[in-house]
Amino acid sequence: MKIVIIGNGMVSYKFCEKILSKLPAQAAEIVVFGEEPRPAYDRVHLSEFFAGKTADDLLMAPADWYASNHITLHLGDPVQQIDRSNKTVHSYKGITEAYDYLVIATGSSAFVPPIPGVDKKGVFIYRTIEDLELMRDYAPKAKRGVVIGGGLLGLEAAKALLDLGISDTHVIEFAPRLMPRQIDESGSRILEQQLKQLGLQVHTNKNTSEVLGDETITGLQFADESILEADMLVISAGIKPRDELAKLSGLETGHRGGIVVNEHLQTTDPEIYAIGECALYHGMIYGLVAPGYEMAEVVASHIAGEAQQKTFTGFDMSTKLKLIGVDVASFGDPFVSAETSRSIVFEDTMKGVYKRISITNDGKYLLGGILIGDADAYNMLLQTSKNKVVLPPNPEDVLLGSRGGSQEAGPGVLGLPDDAIICSCESVSKGAICGAVEAGNETLDAVKKCTKAGTCCGGCTPMVKDLITGTMKAQGKYIRNVICEHFAYSRQELYDLIRIKDVRSFDEALDHYGHGDGCEVCKPVVASIMASLWNDMILDKGNDVVQDSNDRFLANIQKGGTYSVVPRIPGGEITPAKLLVIAQVALKYNLYTKITGGQRIDLFGAHLSDLPDIWEELIEAGFESGHAYGKALRTVKSCVGSTWCRFGLHDSVSFAIQIEERYRGLRAPHKIKSAVSGCIRECAEAQSKDFGIIATEKGWNLYVGGNGGSKPQHAILLAADLDSETCIRYIDRFLMFYIKTADPLTRTATWLNKLDGGITYLRNVVINDSLGIAEELDKEMQALVDKYKCEWKEVVESPELRKRFNHFVNAPGAKDPTVKFDNMREQKKAAEWK
Amino acid sequence: MSTAISTNTQTTVEWFYACNVIDVPPNGGVCVKYDDVQIALFRFARRDAWYATQNLCPHRQQMALSRGMTGTHNGEPKVACPFHKKTFSLEDGRCLSDETECSLTTYPVKVENDKVYIGIMQEA
Structure with missing residues (x-):
């Protein structure tokens, strides 16, 4: 059997994966033609390209995946002709391939409205990595960016412009509201208000009539005669199915585009299938990835001749996403008419939250709804509506949580029927997940590996976790999060x-x-x-x-058993005189020196018994412990800020020093890193820190819960435009709350991910004092700050403590004779271990 | 107090003075030099017990076990290497966290008049 696939996007890739799993090894010869120069990549997370991901990070699978699965992949080579009578295809580069089955997965292109001037320089579309590269190269010249299109993709594109550093970004929408397909006008108003706070101006009811400028764009002219100046425009006004090849081959297509398919995704030629955004099923184009994957599954099952034939019968278009930091979700039918349903609406313009659900007239079933600003309940509500779970007696509980009582609102995820789909990307049911847990896969990673649930968008992860816990509990397994066999407490x-x-x-x-x-x-x-x-x-x-060993000797143990020494250099600022002291100490004790990632200097290769002498000299020169060995505040990195930098808004170095000196020595469940940037260019990389501060025109933006390391995560905005005093007060509360509640060895990012209610809850605790503990947190932090002492100074001054730094108890001062060093680039390095 | 000393016809134990009780932190360890051999000596103050093993962690050949954290697993005394947290039984020296890892040499310990002695097996 020979299968040819035209197009190499996410759905095409998914089809390859599915057909491989359904057929015996090498039972089919598979050939894929892709128009783009690189193999299929994750278009859903395209905006992350500007947030630091590389094109390679976004790949669905590396190029050699295809070869190792015996798939022939022709890249940069679109198919130009299908010869249906001879069952062959011909490509742009002149390749002819015969097929038994042909799968068209050509996707869609950006719909560009016929506005005069869209061909000017500075006008972009937002679709492929190449489009993004063009935008990235152009953005540094642009001061004001505009996006035409206030739908899902348009807002994604607007985020991309913000990520590119264009802080003055506008969104133009023809309809009277944003995301007209997903949300209603009240929801749109709240969303607009939230986006405005993040620097995004929204103009609805605007009909663009012309792109102004000679060769290069200078602005937009609207039908109401108003003008908006702009030097960069991104058009993201919808998609257009790529059906031209199908049309050319005589396959039936829709009036407004799309290749007509039946429930097996067969086109009018039964040996040719169409899947993904190019397929038109019952007059509908499915512009999301999950239905595309479902189509891939149906076709793979059909071609493989599986006994239980799946068919495509439409797809739930519920979505949840984070748009520029704001949760937006709609599920079921969000626009049910007033006659057939009743609605419950919750609106909080203070916090920017809007929730609306529609329920049947008898109050029994949930039909659909919209969530803006807080979509934590999305998965639960989606499953409640999809599976026709009977609502609790007070249906508003599913929206607001049960109030006043202690019982939970609704039965939760465990109350869903077994065939409820938990992971809609990979169509994994509740029964499959619980079955996997019962078979011994008792961690999230194990369940992901076994069932594939949560491996695509990750939105169902919290439900999967709940199912793991619930299933284990039902099996009578003890899963209380206790520390170890010696302490039965969390x-x-x-x-x-x-x-x-x-x-x-x-x-x-x-x-x-x-x-x-x-x-x-x-x-x-x-x-x-x-x-x-x-x-x-x-x-x-x-x-x-x-x-822990490092804390016990107030230094970091390194290969070979020697230690490294990191003096505190607050904010990364150091005088030449102090640099000289570090150099002298390093020379005297023969230490390897390296600049750390946190703008400090690390001195490696110190013998245990030399540590007190080294520190005696450092302290004499005014240094103090950098706590590099502790689960404690490490460093507060800074950019040079307004004292020297021509872009700097505030003095980031002084603020970083103030913060580092405030929290030095603070011990926590895990290490804490911080940074202060003097402007939006973010040279200090504050958004990758446990707490990061970025200067704005009006003050400081405070971000929390960022992380570098193996699982990088951007910090989330906790509060904007703060004065220095308020900023420090919020950091006090954030850190103290983290210290009080986090599990051992949990960084702030993981803690925040696990925190019920997430950033909204944290904001309430820190800013609105929802738990009534703010004063207590403030006091506790101040007590810790007041009690700070440099622990190395205490050791240096205590003969008793100094004794503990001997290698041999019965030969004080003698060094470990087994320590060996090698040479490299005029310094020493630890001898390689075995 | 002293731990059991095994003697038979082939081997005898030679005791050498390591240090004073007060030199060893309660519930911690120190490294004792015996000619060219490094021995890790551990003091379990809560149960008034002493243990000694080789100081070398067999995993990456690091002289570090005396700086490791002591503890028990189901009552069995153990030490965790500061490098990669491999744990070893202080009773028989076997690795508790990795069956494939080599075992530690253990030494008997005795305390007399607040002085700590470590026993070295001598072939008769």
Whole structure:
């Protein structure tokens, strides 16, 4: 059997994956023609290209995936002709391939309205990586960007412009509201208001009549005679199915485009299928990826001749997405008429939240709804409507949560029927997920691997997690999140107990709340809790032996058993005189020196017994511990800011120093990194930090929950345009709340991801004091700040503590003779280990 | 207090003085030099027990076990290497976190008059 696929987008790739899994190995010869120069990539996450992802990051599978699965891939070579009588296709580069089955997956192109002047320089469409590269190259010249189209893609394109640094960005929509297919006017108003806060101006009811300018765009002329100046325009006004090849081959197409298909996705020629955005089923083009994947599944099943033939019968077009940081979701039928339904509306213009659900007249079933600003309930509501789950007696509970009582609103995800689809991208049912858990896949990763649920958009992850927990509970498995065999408490519980009982040593904690001797898991947890609560010297009261190894010796152990030393250099600012001291110390103790990622200097290769002497010299010169060894505040990175930089809005260095000095030595469930940028160019990369600050015209924007490392994540805006004092107060509360509630070794990003209610909840706690604990958090943080002492200074001044830094207990001062170094680039390096 | 000393016809134990009790942090470890051999000595103050093993972690050949964190697993005393957190039983030296890892050499310990002695097996 030979299958030829025209087009190599996401749906084409998915079809390859599905047909491979359904047929015996190499039972079919598969040939794919793609028009673009690179293999299929993730177009759904295209805007992440500007947020730092590379074209390679976006690939669905690397180029060699095709070869290793015996798929012939012709890239940059569109098919130009289908010879249906001879069952062959001919490509642009002159390749002819015969086929038994032909699958057209040509997708769509951007619909460009016939406005005079759209061919001017500075006008772009938003569709492929090449389009994005052109935009990226042009953006530095542009001051004001405009997007035509206020739908899903248009708003994505507007985000792309913001990401490119064009802070003055406008969106033009012909309809009276944004996202006219998904949301209603009230929802649109709230969305507009939220987008405006993020620097995006929205103009609805605007009919663009001309693009102004000679060769290059200078502005837009509207039908109401108003003009908007602009030097960059992105058109994202809809899609146009790529049906020209089908038309040319005599296949039936729709009036407004699209290749007509039946429920098997067969075109008018039964040996030719069409899938994805080029296919027209019952007069409808499905412009989302999930229905495209479903079509791929149906065709693969049909060609493979599976016993249980699947058919395509339309697709639920519910969507949830984050548009420029604002949740937007619509599900079921969001526009049910007033006669056949009743609606429940919740609107909060303070917080920018709008929720509307439509329910049947008898109040029993959920028909559809719209969520703006807070879409946490989306998955649950979607499944409730799809599966016709009977609503609770007070249907508003599903929108607002049960109030006043302690019982949960509705039965939750566990109440869904087994055939409820949890992952709509990969069509994985609740039954399949629970079955996988019962078969022993008890972690999210294991379930993802086994069922593929949550591997595409990830939107169902919270439900999958709930199903794992629920299924395990139902099996009678104990899943309480306790620390280890010695303490039957969660970290948060233990934190409260230690605080209430004023516990100051690990032994006391074990006596009161634990049993046995402790271990390498609970010891550092208790040590960290006590440090976060009391900020006592961590090596006192016998607590030295329960610190993680690095904390115990106040230095980072490195290959070979020597240590590295990182003095604090707040904000990355250092005088030449202090640089000289570091150089002298490094020379004297023969240390390898390297600049760290956090704008500090790391001195490697120090013998344990040299550490107190090294620090004595550093402290003498005015340095203090950098806590590089601790689960503590590390560094507050800064750009040079307004003191030197011609773009700088505020003095980012001074603010970074102030913040670093405020939180130095603060111990937490995990390390904490921060940065301050002096303008939107974000040279300090503040959005990759646990908390990051970016100067605005009016003050500071505070972002939280960012992360670099293996799972990078951008920080989320907590509050905008703050004065310095308020900014610090919010950071105080954020950090204190994190310290009190996070699990051990959980970075702020993971903590925030797991926090019920997410950033909205956090904002309420930090800004609106919804828990009534703000004053307490403020006081606790101030107490920690006031109690700060440099722990290395305390060691240097204490002969007792200095003794602990000997390698041999019975030969003080003698160095470990097994430590070996090699040479590299005029410095030393640790000898390679075995 | 002393741990059991095994003697039979082939081997005898030679005790050497390592340090004073007070030199070893309660519930922690120190490294003892015995000629060219490095021995990790651990003091479990809560159960008044002492253990000694080779200081070298067999995983990456690092002289580090004396700086590791002590603890128990189901009551069995253990130490975790500071490098990669492999854990070893202090009773028989076997690796608890990785069956394929080599075991540690263990040494008997005894305490007399607040002085700590470590026993070295001598072939008769």
